Amino acid sequence: MQYRSFVTDTIGAADDGDIVEFLGAVTDVRRMISNLTLPVARKRGISERALGIIVLVYAGLDRPGLLIEYLNVLPSTVSSDVNKLVDAGLLRRKLSPADRRVSRLEVTRKGIAAQQESLRQLHAAFRARSAGVSLDELHACIATLRKLGGEPQPSVPNPLREAGTTD
Template identity: 30%
Template sequence: MTELADRLLGTVQGIRRVVRRRVRADVPGVPLPGAQVELLRVVADHPGIGVAAAARELHLANNSVSTLVNQLADSGLLRREADPADRRAARLEITAAAADRMAAWRRARTGLVADALARLSEEDIDAIGQALPALEKLMGILKEQP
C-alpha cells in the first residue's frame, strides 16, 4: 500500500508542477505562490468567507492566512470587508482582476491537460475517467483527517 501511495503522490505532484510551470508562461501577470492561489480559490468558492474559516479550509494557521490576505489585498486581488454582524471580523471577496486572472488560468490549465489527454489512447482515457470517483473519495477522506 505504501508503494501505491508513493507512486500516486509522485504522479499527482508531478502533474501539478508541470501544469503550474507551463501555465505560468501563458497567464499574464506576476506569478503567484501556490498558497495565494489556493486562498483565492477558497474565497472564489466561498464568497464572504472569514479568515478563520479560510484557514480551516486550507489547514493553515490564522496568522498565515492573514499574511496571505494582506499580500493579495495589497496586489488588488482580494478585498476585505467588515462583517456587518461583527465589525471586528473581515469577510473576503475576490476582485474582478482576480476573477479574470483565475478564469485565464483555468482556461490555460484545462486546455493544456485536455490537449495532453487527447494524445492518450482511448483505453488510457477511460482508465483515468474510471479512477476519478475513487480519487475524489480519497480526497474527501484526506480532508476529513485532522
C-alpha cells in the first residue's frame, strides 16, 4: 500500500508530490542565490554563511547569541565565522555601552561594500528572472513563503524598509 499524506487548507488537498515540488522549487531558488553570492564571498576569502552573517548583523542581529539562535548552529560555528569576518575587516566588535560585558557586532564599510556587491548580483539576476511577475504576485509569494515557514512576519528586520511598510 502506498503511503499518501495530505495537507488540507483553503486551496484543497496537497499530496506528497506537491510537497516534493515545493521543496524542489525552494531548493532551486536557494541554489540560484548561492550561485550568485558564493563568488562575492570567495572574493573576500569568506564562506557564504559568513556573507549571510554580514547581512544579518546589518539587519540588527548584532550579538553572537542572536546569530546562533537564528542560524541554528553551534556557538563555535558563529564564533569562528565572526572571528574570520573581524580579521578580514568586514565586522568589528564593539562593547555595549549599557553592559561592558556584552559584545555587539558592527558591519564595517568594507563589510557594507561586500553586502552591497552581493545585493547587486542578486538584484540583477532577480530582475532578469522576474520579468512578467507583478509586484502583487511577488508580495503574494513572499506572504505564502512566510505562511509556509510559520513566520507570518519577517524574522529578521529589513533595514531597507521603513518600519510598518511592506511595499
